[in-house]
Amino acid sequence: MSALVLRDLALAFRSGGGFGLALAFFLIVTVLVPFGIGPESGRLALVAPGILWMGALLSCLLSLDRLFALDREDGTLELLATAPVPLEGVAAAKALAHWLTTGLPLTLAAPALGILLNLPAAGYWPIFVSLLIGTPALSLIGTFGAALTVGLKRGGLLLSLLVLPLYIPTLIFGAEVARRGAEGLAAGAALLLLGAITAGCLALAPLAAAAALRINMR
Structure with missing residues (x-):
């Protein structure tokens, strides 16, 4: 699996x-x-956590259609299906690589970009933690969506329509953690729910993605 990630x-x-x-x-x-x-600092500070989370979510969508499409075009996907590594492991490796190239850089950049939105100083750590915990779920769900649409030509729009509704719980609780943290309120419950979503995606998304790949390769 490490070779696939690399x-x-x-x-x-x-x-x-x-x-x-x-x-x-x-x-x-x-x-x-x-x-x-508008440039009003109070208004910007109010919407900053939600805007940062929405921007990270949309940024994660940009490269999802490339997760399996290129491998299918050059025949690599068929070779991976017959490799010793199960398709569940292939899907997990794809999700990890996607997170390392999108989710992690976005997480690291979010506190710095929060300055442009007048994010309160108390909100820098919460936005970082919420993205660090929540963006893996975005990559895992996106991997499932990419596996569903791998056999379709120009399936990028359909992929977005399939994935965006599944992103809503992660967006809600991730933005809530960042918002409550920026306002100095306790965010433990929302953070636990966000972690539970990511853990559930980690357990189920590779299985669902592998099943979708098997169906598309028949």
């Missing part, structure tokens, strides 16, 4: 479709928001 990391950095694109989109969203809602 391979996907190399492909992502070589093609520029993961790390750089997601960060650039995240930056653009953060910069444009003050122009859209």
